[in-house]
Amino acid sequence: MEREHRQPGVRPTRNPWALDRTAGGSSGGAAAAVAAGLCTASLGTDGAGSVRIPAAFCGVVGFKPSYGRIPYVPPCAERLSHVGPLARSVADVAELMAVLAGPDHRDPDSVTAPPAPPAALTPLRVGWIEFPGTSGAVRDATEGVLPVLTSLAHRVDRIEVPFPDPYGALVDILAAADAHGTAPQDDPWCDEGRLAVVRYGRSLSGAAVARAEAARLALRTRLASVMETYDLLVMATVPIEPFAADAIAPPWAADPGDLRWLAWSPAAHPFNLTGQPALSLPVGLTPAGLPVGLQLVGRVGDDDLVLSAAERLETALGLTLTPPGITTEGK
Incomplete structure (x- = not known):
């Protein structure tokens, strides 16, 4: 998940672009290692954005495939968690997907059917979304991609966020x-943030959990309807720049007791609830020199379409993002 739980004396993962900033959680180490040139690719787990958030903060590609496309062993009861690859290019992510995807008897949700064939890439119908609270720096970096999308003959419509929070x-x-x-x-061994979540979970009734599952079903139904109109939904992966390395969230969401620890990343977790494929592609830097990611979201099963569209956009942008002082040649 996205909370980083650290025991006293354990230092946080730092962002290779700025050592005083977070690499994101919880797969921040995987993203930072790729960005810093320590490896060509890595794996993360994404329960509410844990692959895509670090990918956006560290300037690498991160892909959360359709739920069940990569087996998750042992499986999680919440049925939100996905395994996903991170790399410096979409091609490397796609190569990893070719190896990782497929059924596994230890995960009853793993997909046994072959993926849907990719639709024609030109033109695609794209719904462009801006979430409330998007910073000016992130908006400027992502808006710069709009003319590139249209130059690829995609039809782009600006739309309101098409679902309730x-x-x-x-x-x-x-x-x-x-x-x-x-x-x-085990409570004495839990850090303050996790313990607040656990205690809240113990207070929930069966009816409350059922209502949450009904809301998940309603979201899946709503987005399935939206995806009848659009081949892709596109938005900033994270609406803000990376915050301090020793924080679990921006100041307004950092109090463990108010359970807002993920509210600062509203574009990530909805697609864990729906199980849709979602990829974060680095598309530029803010004036502070920090990476910005653009998220491409497809229909459930359209993983190859998302990868193909992202690779074509990556080529058109022609960006090479490497943190200052890092050499990635030969890695």
Whole structure:
């Protein structure tokens, strides 16, 4: 998940672009290692954005495939968690997907059917979304991609966020799963943030969890309807720049007791609830020299379409983003 739980004395993962900034959680180490040239690619887990958020903050490609496309062993009761690759190029991510995807009897949700064939790439119908709270620096970097999308003959429509905020349902589902997996005798070993979530999960009734699952179903139904109009939804992966390295969230969301620890990233978790494929592509830098990611979201099963569209956009942008002082040649 996206919370970083650290014991006293354990130092946070730092962003290779700015050592005083976070690499994102919880797969921040995987993204930072790729960005710093320590490896060509890595794997992360994404329960509410944990692959795509670090990818955006560290200036690499991160892909959350359709739910079940890569087996998750042991499976998670919340049915939100995905395994996903991170790399410096879409081609490397696609190569990893070719190896990782497929059924596994240990994960009953893993996909046994072959992926849907990719639709024609030109033109695609694209719904462009801006979430409330998007910073000017992030907006400027992502808006610069719009003319590139249209130059590729895609039809781009600016649309309002096409679904209600599902954050409450996400918290209830995650908290119930955390409470289920944490015995009371383990409480002294939990950090403050995790313990707040676990205690909240223990307070939830069966009816409350059922309401959260009903909200998940409604979101899936709503987005399935939206995806009848659009081949892709496109938006900033994260609406803000990376915050301080030793923080779990921006100041307004950092109090463990208010359960807002993921509310600052509203474009990530909805697509865990729906299981749709979502990829973060680096598209530029802010004036402070920090990376910005653009998220491409497709229909469930349209993983290859998302990868193909992202690779074509990556080529058209022609960006090579490497943190200052880092050499990635031969890695």
